Amino acid sequence: EEWNACHFYDKNHYGWNGRPLNGIVYDPPPLINEGDWDRDDDADPDAVILRQARAHLESDEFLDTFFRLFGDDHRTGTDAFEDRTAQVFKGTFQVFGECFLDKVLEHCRRLSEDTKDRDHQCAAAETLAGIIRGSRHWPYTTVMRMWSKVLPILRTALASSPPESLVDWASAIRFCVYDIDPRRLHPLTDELVRDPLAPSTSQGQAKRLRDLQPILHEFTWRGYSIGESLLNELEEHLAHPYKQVRERIATVISAIVSCHWEPARNPETDELLFDAPSTLPPRLCQFVETISSKMK
Numbered sequence: 471e472e473w474n475a476c477h478f479y480d481k482n483h484y485g486w487n488g489r490p491l492n493g494i495v496y497d498p499p500p501l502i503n504e505g506d507w508d509r510d511d512d513a514d515p516d517a518v519i520l521r522q523a524r525a526h527l528e529s530d531e532f533l534d535t536f537f538r539l540f541g542d543d544h545r546t547g548t549d550a551f552e553d554r555t556a557q558v559f560k561g562t563f564q565v566f567g568e569c570f571l572d573k574v575l576e577h578c579r580r581l582s583e584d585t586k587d588r589d590h591q592c593a594a595a596e597t598l599a600g601i602i603r604g605s606r607h608w609p610y611t612t613v614m615r616m617w618s619k620v621l622p623i624l625r626t627a628l629a630s631s632p633p634e635s636l637v638d639w640a641s642a643i644r645f646c647v648y649d650i651d652p653r654r655l656h657p658l659t660d661e662l663v664r665d666p667l668a669p670s671t672s673q674g675q676a677k678r679l680r681d682l683q684p685i686l687h688e689f690t691w692r693g694y695s696i697g698e699s700l701l702n703e704l705e706e707h708l709a710h711p712y713k714q715v716r717e718r719i720a721t722v723i724s725a726i727v728s729c730h731w732e733p734a735r736n737p738e739t740d741e742l743l744f745d746a747p748s749t750l751p752p753r754l755c756q757f758v759e760t761i762s763s764k765m766k
Contacts, residue, residue, distance in 0.1 A: 476615075478575075478651035484756055486691055527562070528570050537577040541593045550592045551599075551641035559600020567600035568612055571601070575619055582627035591635040595642035598624055602646045606654060617657040625661065628681055629674065636680060644684035652692050659685060663696055666703060672712035679718035686725040697726035698753050705757065 477495050478487060518578070526532045529730045545552075575598065582594035598620060605616050631639050643662075647655060662685060666678045682700065686693060700722060730751055734743040750758070 474611075476653070478654060480650045480654075482649055482688070482690060482692065516692065524569070527566065528573070530573065533570075533573055533577060537581070537593070541581050541587075541590045543589060543593070545589050550588065551595055551638045551645075552592075553641075553645060556596045556600040556603065556642070556645050557569055558606040559597050562714070563601050563604030564607065567608060568616060571616065571619070574601070575623060579623050582623060583630075585630050585632050586634075588632070588634050591631060592638045594623075595638050597634075598627075599642040599645040602655075602658065603650075606650065614657075621657060621661055624658075628677065629669070631677070636677060640680060640684055643681060644688060647685055647688045649688075652689050652696075659693075659696060663699060667702065667707060667715075672715050675712075676714045676718045679715070679722050680723060682722055683725055686722065686729055690729040694730050694751065695728055698751075701726055701753065701757055705760075710759075723757075727758075730754060 496697060517738065578594045578597050581597075584590040601616070605613050608616065628639055632707040643658075646658065652659065662678075662681055666682060667675050669675050669678060686697060704719050704723060707719060708716070710719060727750070735741060736743055
């Protein structure tokens with residue numbers, strides 16, 4: 471009930487310079503009820519479209535054909551991830567909810583397990599990103615059920631993805647977290663932030679650290695607690711024996727520092743002081759001082 475009644479602030483700029491005196495919120499659009507697509511009313515074009523769409527989307531034959539062709543679609547370029555394709559899945563699950571989620575996830579699992587085909591990897595990334603984004607207005611129990619099914623697939627896909635697909639999965643994470651309240655995505659952020667150096671190989675550790683960057687860059691000032699938690703974890707590993715891991719740690723710390731800049735404010739009125747130098751949060755200041763002292 472608290473989740474369903476909570477007002478989320480998805481736009482990243484909202485509240486950065488203080489919350490406005492008046493705010494406008496909207497009620498989430500209701501999920502389509504069974505009666506809406508089962509109405510035997512050919513005069514209602516919406517009912518006809520919903521009924522026909524559901525019949526296709528719940529058909530095993532249609533989904534098998536669709537994902538076979540979708541996965542074989544040849545992709546070119548450094549970043550093959552297509553936002554437009556993910557938007558299609560987002561809109562579909564935003565309208566229909568979880569009614570055919572399990573069937574689609576089976577295809578996602580199959581595509582993501584094929585680590586030799588970048589097209590299959592990218593298709594799985596676009597589908598999972600669309601599902602996550604499309605669940606934004608689902609009820610709490612439905613959202614948690616979705617996460618329990620999506621996270622195992624995503625966890626395996628990120629850990630086993632080949633080097634050429636890393637940028638596609640990073641784009642998928644960026645698509646999930648762009649302009650969305652971090653509270654909606656706490657299962658995803660908890661999964662990615664938890665023990666980032668847990669993989670036993672340096673390549674696995676570098677991949678985990680790379681996956682954190684879209685979250686830090688998109689959440690910026692709203693992800694301070696995430697950045698602070700990572701800083702506590704990574705500070706002890708600045709002298710990691712492997713160069714690629716050290717470089718990724720440096721990139722993550724750079725993102726943390728740059729995203730948590732705080733403008734100077736009047737301590738009495740909380741107004742911005744445009745002529746005063748900007749500041750960093752206390753934890754970041756402590757980190758900078760510690761590193762500076764070690765370099766002397």
